[in-house]
Amino acid sequence: MTAFLETKVDKFTFRVDPACFFNNEGIWVRVEGKRARLGLSDYLQQHSGDIAFVDVKPEGTVLASGDEFSGIETIKVTIALPSPVSGKVVKVNPAMETAPEVINQDPFGEGWLCEVELSSWELDQPRLLDANAYFAKMKHDAEEEVKRK
Amino acid sequence: MSEPLKKVVIVPCSGIGKSYGTVSRVAAYKVTEEDSPDKTQLLPLALLVMGDEDSQKILATNQAITIDGCKLACATKMVQENGGDVARSFAVLDVFRRYRDFKPQGIGELNEGGEKLAEALAKEINAVVEELSAPKEGATHA
Numbered sequence: 546m547t548a549f550l551e552t553k554v555d556k557f558t559f560r561v562d563p564a565c566f567f568n569n570e571g572i573w574v575r576v577e578g579k580r581a582r583l584g585l586s587d588y589l590q591q592h593s594g595d596i597a598f599v600d601v602k603p604e605g606t607v608l609a610s611g612d613e614f615s616g617i618e619t620i621k622v623t624i625a626l627p628s629p630v631s632g633k634v635v636k637v638n639p640a641m642e643t644a645p646e647v648i649n650q651d652p653f654g655e656g657w658l659c660e661v662e663l664s665s666w667e668l669d670q671p672r673l674l675d676a677n678a679y680f681a682k683m684k685h686d687a688e689e690e691v692k693r694k
Numbered sequence: 695m696s697e698p699l700k701k702v703v704i705v706p707c708s709g710i711g712k713s714y715g716t717v718s719r720v721a722a723y724k725v726t727e728e729d730s731p732d733k734t735q736l737l738p739l740a741l742l743v744m745g746d747e748d749s750q751k752i753l754a755t756n757q758a759i760t761i762d763g764c765k766l767a768c769a770t771k772m773v774q775e776n777g778g779d780v781a782r783s784f785a786v787l788d789v790f791r792r793y794r795d796f797k798p799q800g801i802g803e804l805n806e807g808g809e810k811l812a813e814a815l816a817k818e819i820n821a822v823v824e825e826l827s828a829p830k831e832g833a834t835h836a
Binding site: 595597598618620649 | 712713714764765787790791794797
């Protein structure tokens with residue numbers, strides 16, 4: 546069982562998977578060999594609201610880091626998600642078609658969006674935040690948002 | 695002495711401040727005031743939150759359809775907490791997933807997508823009302 550980094554801000558509890566890297570937009574990447582899974586961080590999914598629809602670029606799509614690889618529509622917002630890595634989409638989570646709410650229920654697990662065959666992880670990785678760095682950024686962002694309310 | 699006419703009780707999300715809550719309320723008004731006023735009765739969620747005894751009596755003798763605007767599912771929970779029988783619960787988000795073109799926006803007044811979504815939801819509720827109101831097999835008239 547994953548031991549998440551966890552913090553509570555106001556009435557919300559946010560978790561971060563220590564095995565993931567993150568881009569500034571809150572997209573996580575978990576690397577396994579030459580492949581990686583991508584998904585939304587717990588903070589991003591809670592901030593965005595209940596997810597109604599998810600579109601993920603089809604298998605075979607070649608991505609550069611920063612390219613839009615997915616779009617989500619929630620009860621609050623519609624947002625485009627930039628890929629944290631370069632590579633080719635090799636698998637899309639079928640649950641995105643039938644049960645996108647799984648992102649809200651299990652953002653670091655069953656709620657993954659797609660798998661990418663990495664093409665230049667050694668170049669992408671230094672541009673990403675590790676879990677501790679993202680945890681600090683997320684906590685800061687969440688606290689700032691509470692102050693604005 | 696005849697028993698009071700049974701009606702299907704419609705309990706929407708209180709619908710304040712969120713588009714999805716407003717959709718639930720607009721759909722409930724459509725069902726109870728326009729489509730099936732003779733078969734349904736609107737029950738405000740606020741009365742259940744306050745533990746209103748008259749509302750609890752209504753729930754004790756009639757089946758309820760709840761409409762929840764978000765995953766907190768306040769309408770469903772409050773009917774259950776007040777001893778009611780939830781015959782069917784609707785979640786606006788689930789209905790939206792079936793009608794992607796009907797994106798609801800607005801709070802006091804819904805946009806066109808929200809109005810259409812409320813209509814689609816009302817149609818689904820009306821179908822359930824018909825099911826619940828249909829005479830049960832084996833039932834006899836006094």
